[in-house]
Amino acid sequence: MTLVKSVVKRKRVSAKRQYHHLKFIAKVNKQRKKEGKDPLPGLRTPKPEKLAEKPKARFPCSYVRQQEKRKLRLRKTKCFSQHVRKIRSNIQPGTILILLAGPHKGKRVVFLKALKSGLLLVTGGLRHVCNYRPGPFKYNGVPLRRVDQCYVIATSTRINISEFEVPKHIDDEYFRRVDLKEHKTEAEKLFSTEIKNLNVDNILDVRLIKNFLLFQKYTVSDTRKEDQKIVDKQIRASIKSHPDSKILHAYLRSLFSLGKRDYPHKMIF
Template sequence: MVAHKPRNSMLPGGVPKLSRSAVYKKRALYKRQKVQVKPAVEEKATHKTKTVQGEKNGGTREVPLQRQPRFYPTEDSKKPLNNRRKVKPTKLRSTIVPGSVVIMLAGSHRGKRAVVLKQLPSGLLLVTGPYKINGVPLRRVDQAYVIATSTSVELPALPDTLTDALFKRKAKPTKNEKEMFVENTAEEPKISAEKIALQKEVDALVVPAVKSVDMLQSYLRSVFTLRKGQYPHEMKF
């Protein structure tokens, strides 16, 4: 008997002449694929037989095991899609640490400088001017809206009450039909005494740390601006 010549041969360097997919096609292995037969699924009972009394009722009746609702919503309710994504804590930039001086780029205090106190569990930065120096109170800021500088301050131990719950707003009461057409005479919401006392407590800790660095107090009071020919990506802060 003559030995069967192999379909694939080796080229110099130990590289096969044909790829695996080409050999698969030449040998017609696709015709020999094993098809698995799915096991038969037992159908679950959806109805049960119930005996009914009376001569003209037929004796028995098929009753569904699970009752259908009597009323249906007038509008389709949105169902959330299945999502495997896990919420991960926000990664803080390496240039921002507790005590870093940042420049705020958005909000009512944009252009002002502030001191980073810490990163809150929500991922936002907790910053302050301090308020006694440049009027920036305790605020939460996204790190995408600040410019980190190389200046930093050594902060002392801060109060444990500085959390996200401090900035939670109270829900507004809903109005009925009569109150909708009445002029709003309610006073504007005022800052609570608790926040004012906490701001003073934080300022008493941060201001001495700021004054210990030369020229930092006047640096925090100045406002950041760009003039003609100045580009932030070319600057070193």
């Protein structure tokens, strides 16, 4: 005899019916909970929840997590102004640099020395300017300036400035910004007190205020003009002594720029 298993058909419930059934049971259980009765099971009987056992107190495996390591300060922390400044090896006195930022970007300048703050002291190198023009005029349109080395490309061309002497008083304090309020003459002080009492609606009074603002502009001191002349004179002599002085003149006059297919990472400066 062959035994035949009885086929039991599985009862299938649609998702919609299942959803409404569970919703109804949840509503009933809410009421039963208020009455203090046990909740009804849904389509699937939930497993009884296990109570979480409290972990046994044991000795810690390491002390690192409890006590953090403290670094002992053997030396005093230095101020930012006292940090040691490191300059790139390809930037040497007399190196021609290309400026990449600021009002003189694209121009070629001569590196003179590194200041205590880590900034580079540079000056322009060539174009002669007429004597009737005021100000600390230089040759390449760039006066004595401080530049950060991250805004500079150092070229392979150098000028011999071994005999060149930069004035000792040209340091970071030399380039400090002058406060115009402190350096006022008696005439300027009187003029400023009169302007406070003027009426802004009057056209004549507005013109006086504009003239006063122009009167307050920064003017270059005589010491800076003299220092610029001394530096320019020595640089001109060192450029003339160079074997390729004519090519160097044209090189310093030209501005640095990139074309369509110029890749700076492939260039040799």
